[in-house]
Amino acid sequence: MLDILTSFYGLIPVTIAQSLIVAFVVLGVMLPFRILNFPDLTSEGAFPLGGCVCGTLISMGVNPFLACGVALVCGFLAGCTTAFIHLRFKINTLLAGILVMTMLYSINLRIMGRTNIPLFTYDTVFTILAGPSANVPWVKILIVGALIALVVGLMLYFFMSEKGTSMRAVGASPDMAEAQGINVGIATIMGVGVASALSATGGSIMVQTQGFVDVNMGFGILINGLAALIIGEAVTGRQTILRQVMAPVVGSIVYYQLISFCLTLGLAPADLKFATGAFVLLMLALPNLRKSGSGTQIREKVRE
Amino acid sequence: MTTDMLAVTGGTKIFYRGTLDERRALDGLNIALKPADFCIVIGSNGAGKSSFLNAVSGKLPLDAGRISIDGQDVTKLNAHRRAQFIARVFQDPMIGTAPTMTIGENMLLAELRGKPRGFSYGLTTPRKARYREQLSELNLGLENRLDMPVGLLSGGQRQSLSLVMAVSTRPKLLLLDEHTAALDPRTAKLVMDTTVRAVEELKLTTLMVTHNMEHAIKYGNKIVMMDAGKVLLEIGQEEKRGITVPDLIDRFHTKSDAIALQGS
Numbered sequence: 001m002l003d004i005l006t007s008f009y010g011l012i013p014v015t016i017a018q019s020l021i022v023a024f025v026v027l028g029v030m031l032p033f034r035i036l037n038f039p040d041l042t043s044e045g046a047f048p049l050g051g052c053v054c055g056t057l058i059s060m061g062v063n064p065f066l067a068c069g070v071a072l073v074c075g076f077l078a079g080c081t082t083a084f085i086h087l088r089f090k091i092n093t094l095l096a097g098i099l100v101m102t103m104l105y106s107i108n109l110r111i112m113g114r115t116n117i118p119l120f121t122y123d124t125v126f127t128i129l130a131g132p133s134a135n136v137p138w139v140k141i142l143i144v145g146a147l148i149a150l151v152v153g154l155m156l157y158f159f160m161s162e163k164g165t166s167m168r169a170v171g172a173s174p175d176m177a178e179a180q181g182i183n184v185g186i187a188t189i190m191g192v193g194v195a196s197a198l199s200a201t202g203g204s205i206m207v208q209t210q211g212f213v214d215v216n217m218g219f220g221i222l223i224n225g226l227a228a229l230i231i232g233e234a235v236t237g238r239q240t241i242l243r244q245v246m247a248p249v250v251g252s253i254v255y256y257q258l259i260s261f262c263l264t265l266g267l268a269p270a271d272l273k274f275a276t277g278a279f280v281l282l283m284l285a286l287p288n289l290r291k292s293g294s295g296t297q298i299r300e301k302v303r304e
Numbered sequence: 305m306t307t308d309m310l311a312v313t314g315g316t317k318i319f320y321r322g323t324l325d326e327r328r329a330l331d332g333l334n335i336a337l338k339p340a341d342f343c344i345v346i347g348s349n350g351a352g353k354s355s356f357l358n359a360v361s362g363k364l365p366l367d368a369g370r371i372s373i374d375g376q377d378v379t380k381l382n383a384h385r386r387a388q389f390i391a392r393v394f395q396d397p398m399i400g401t402a403p404t405m406t407i408g409e410n411m412l413l414a415e416l417r418g419k420p421r422g423f424s425y426g427l428t429t430p431r432k433a434r435y436r437e438q439l440s441e442l443n444l445g446l447e448n449r450l451d452m453p454v455g456l457l458s459g460g461q462r463q464s465l466s467l468v469m470a471v472s473t474r475p476k477l478l479l480l481d482e483h484t485a486a487l488d489p490r491t492a493k494l495v496m497d498t499t500v501r502a503v504e505e506l507k508l509t510t511l512m513v514t515h516n517m518e519h520a521i522k523y524g525n526k527i528v529m530m531d532a533g534k535v536l537l538e539i540g541q542e543e544k545r546g547i548t549v550p551d552l553i554d555r556f557h558t559k560s561d562a563i564a565l566q567g568s
Contacts, residue, residue: 160425
């Protein structure tokens, strides 16, 4: 037992670093699901898109910061596409997301030209900022943590600003938002776009820390993000916008420690996706199992 | 001659055009309201009342005809663009407010209706103070609960809040879509009293759809009875005085009589 705890303890920093990177994706899952009431699956494609664009550019000798910026813009466009497909052609949001995600797979392959690019020999954001200590987990935690703190702070401020309040209104009640003079279409497109930009940013940071790009890197990231979001909300709650914006980060950290703990306990990696899926299912089903229901869930009506 | 605050000319909306189900929701509708008119719209189900309100608000683009507000042609403007002139209270208390957002945030959304929204902080202290003052006139205690999610309020409270949100910006046009129909009689009366007080005090040009014939007679200075997407009968302030509920109901169902009356 003790050696299990020791090896779990030893993994904590690495796991925190990873969870902070995935926190971008969880923020990108939270925004459409919770703020816009727009269940969106684009993240599953935007995350590897960000990785592929960033990794390919780095391998071509482009400045890593610029590469991250380009990845972010590409992610933004992917999200806009999903929202546009839904709004213009009245296609269900989930289906629109699946369409974009599927098409992105080919795009990602085209961008890379092959399925895998190693990046070990190139400069990354981390080697530029931290030099030889770039691979120390605590250095990664510091850099990514600072970035996440910045993003969370910006989101928090935005959602309390005049524009951000109107974006939240679009999710809370589209009819009301329109009657208050809010352009529901633009707000939806921008919101889903920003969410996918966050996921793509997560992907671009991920490839720089792991030292390679793989076209299959995003597989299952959405369910991981959803699981992390649900855990985070269970910890922080959703009553205020501060709690809602903190939930993805808290959830991501807790979730990946749990996974790490399960793995050190001997859970086969092959069973991981099943366990995650079962967990998400359980959490989503729970309110329906307890008929009395919890008072906090005011709305759970989803756009079609 | 003063400009009409609202003028609809030849408003036509056809659903399922060219199919067997073709239905003329609005069929050459003509309506004009002077500033501070309080017009009650009645008519049987399917008469086109809701289509009329949706056409005015911009939710339903017209197939033909024109709509102008205070002399400005708004026919081509989207719903969110028309919101600078129009405030609306919906029948369903759940639609008119954002349930997961707080009372204060809902008031903010209404205050900025049709105005440019920036990146500056939303719920500032002076704004909160103003909202408290506006809400205190309802005597519902909402002014002390600015941070409470609207979803926790009762239907009547939400409808009252909707009303304050709608009138606080002094819109050129106020649309009330059976806004007391989903409430119990006591709450309905409370919301109706608040409505009348606000409309008269602020001299708002108002369109109110109702199925309540007593309300139709008691409130407003004009009744418009719709049928088959047209105005069947317009009753002005003078005529309205002597009219009774049975009179109105009679005219509801006997179209030919009504046309005869209109002609006289």
